[in-house]
Amino acid sequence: MKSESYKPFPHQSIAASPLLPHACELETAFARAWGKVTAHGNLPRWQQALDLLPALPVIAVHIDQPTIQIETKPVNADQHTALIEALRQLIPWRKGPFQLAEVTIDTEWRSDLKWDRISPHIAPLTDRTVLDIGCGSGYHCWRMRGAGAKLVLGIDPSALYAMQFQSIQHYIQEPQVQMWPLGIDDLPPVMACFDTVFSMGLLYHRKSPIAHLQQLLSLLRPGGELVLETLVIEGDAQTCLIPQGRYAKMRNVWFIPSSAMLLRWLERCGAKRIRMVDCTATTTDEQRATEWMHFESLKDFLDPNDPTRTIEGYPAPKRATILAER
Numbered sequence: 001m002k003s004e005s006y007k008p009f010p011h012q013s014i015a016a017s018p019l020l021p022h023a024c025e026l027e028t029a030f031a032r033a034w035g036k037v038t039a040h041g042n043l044p045r046w047q048q049a050l051d052l053l054p055a056l057p058v059i060a061v062h063i064d065q066p067t068i069q070i071e072t073k074p075v076n077a078d079q080h081t082a083l084i085e086a087l088r089q090l091i092p093w094r095k096g097p098f099q100l101a102e103v104t105i106d107t108e109w110r111s112d113l114k115w116d117r118i119s120p121h122i123a124p125l126t127d128r129t130v131l132d133i134g135c136g137s138g139y140h141c142w143r144m145r146g147a148g149a150k151l152v153l154g155i156d157p158s159a160l161y162a163m164q165f166q167s168i169q170h171y172i173q174e175p176q177v178q179m180w181p182l183g184i185d186d187l188p189p190v191m192a193c194f195d196t197v198f199s200m201g202l203l204y205h206r207k208s209p210i211a212h213l214q215q216l217l218s219l220l221r222p223g224g225e226l227v228l229e230t231l232v233i234e235g236d237a238q239t240c241l242i243p244q245g246r247y248a249k250m251r252n253v254w255f256i257p258s259s260a261m262l263l264r265w266l267e268r269c270g271a272k273r274i275r276m277v278d279c280t281a282t283t284t285d286e287q288r289a290t291e292w293m294h295f296e297s298l299k300d301f302l303d304p305n306d307p308t309r310t311i312e313g314y315p316a317p318k319r320a321t322i323l324a325e326r
Contacts, residue, residue, distance in 0.1 A: 007034055013175045017151045018129050018193035018221070025188040033181045037159040046163040049089035053170055054082040056101055061172050064146030066112035068139060070171045072101045090164050092293040095136035098168060108293035110286045111139045114200070114229070118321050121277035123225045125149040128195035131219060134202040137164035138179045144198075145177045154179040155187070190218045192326075200229035201319075204253050213269045220326040226271065231256045232279065232320040237264050241314060248301035248310045248317060259320045271324035282317040 009027045014020055037043065057073035075083075083103050087093075096107030126148035132141050135154030138161075144152045156162070158181065165179040184202075197219050199212075206212040216226055233241050235258035247253035257265065259276050266274045287298040298317070303309040308316050 010175060010178055013151065013178055019151075019153070019191075022188045022191055022193070029182055029186045029188075030180055033157070033186065036157075037162055037181050040159040043159070045089055046160065049086045050163065050166060050170070052082055052086035052089070053167060054079040054086075056083070056171060058171055061174075062146075063142040063172070063174075066116075067097045067099050067104070068142050068168070069099045070101065070168075075101045087167065088292075090160065090167060092295060093137065093164065094161075094293060095139040096292075098139070100168075100171060105292050106290040107137075107139075108287060108290060108297055112143075113286050114319075115140060115143050117278045117280060118200075118227060118229065119143075119147065121321070121323060122227055123196065125196060129153075129193065130196045130198070131155070131194045132198045132200075133184050133216075134200065135161075135179060137161045138168065138177070140198065140200070141177050141179060142168075142172070142174075145174065149196075150176065152177045155182040155184065157181055157183040157186075184212075184215060187219070192218060192221055194219050194224055195221060196225045196227060198227045198229075200227070203228065203230040204247075204256050207254050209255050209257070210265060210269065213265055213271075217269060217271060217324075217326045222326055224326050226322075226324045226326070228262075228266075228322045228324070229319055230262070230322075232259045232262060232318055233315050234258065234318075235260070237261050243312070243314060246312060247314055248298075248312070249296065250301075259322075262320065262322060266322065266324050271326065274322065274324040276320055276322050278321040280319055282319060 009030050056075060058070055059073055060071040062069040083100060093105050093107045095109050095111045096105050098105040125144055127150045130144050130149045130152045132154040135141050135156050138154050141152045141154040162179060162181040197216055199216050203209055203212060233256050237260040239258040240261055241256040243253050259279060263274055284299050289297040301311055302316055303311055310316055
């Protein structure tokens, strides 16, 4: 594969979508974002990885199952080696899993477990225009398309995640799934055009959670659905953890509310039909180091003598999923 350091704006993909009125602003943001990608110090290595991707005899693509699978005819030893060499240059892989031919990318997060908890509760995605904020390498974007979404836009400012997405997209070739290296603040204000907006694992990284919730709701059309998944702690509607220093070794965690406080925040923001549909403690089966992400992971973030506490002494990670409508 001969990759490009600049990707042309995908006008055709959004031409018949609710994003069209915002095309000029989006194209400007898109160009600015790819400019940052091309300036990244690791770009030559990642570019080389994309260039090394071999041609594979793809016969089917499966995006509606736990492992995103690119099924191929048998590949030879040289193709197999080239594929592994290319994908390993894109380590660490955080969200997945993926399988390309006979190569399985066992990512840090078993993102399929989160999808299994969330997907039974959300409004059907059939024919919906969907935004996935903080999408990582795009695993959930593929699952959303597999669930029938008409157009899925994933955004994440990480240049590495953009390259990982490109490596998967190279074989899937699905223009109705887009991943742009943008943050939420790069989007035009008050777009009000998405049927469903996902914000998973993001709220606690925002310095102003109320402003973030208002921003999420402003991206939805009237009646559209917000799918919010975030860290919570036990407590009543007055309970919120503001970590001193790090939380589970993360330095940019600002607020972790109780589920009751989170519901109240959304109510104050004017959201409708607010309900919590899941609350699950994160386990080392769901988040762990692998050969595709061999740095520290959840077990290193917990107190070795008391896994119900983080290494700093705070309650161990628990994640709630809240649904709401604009």
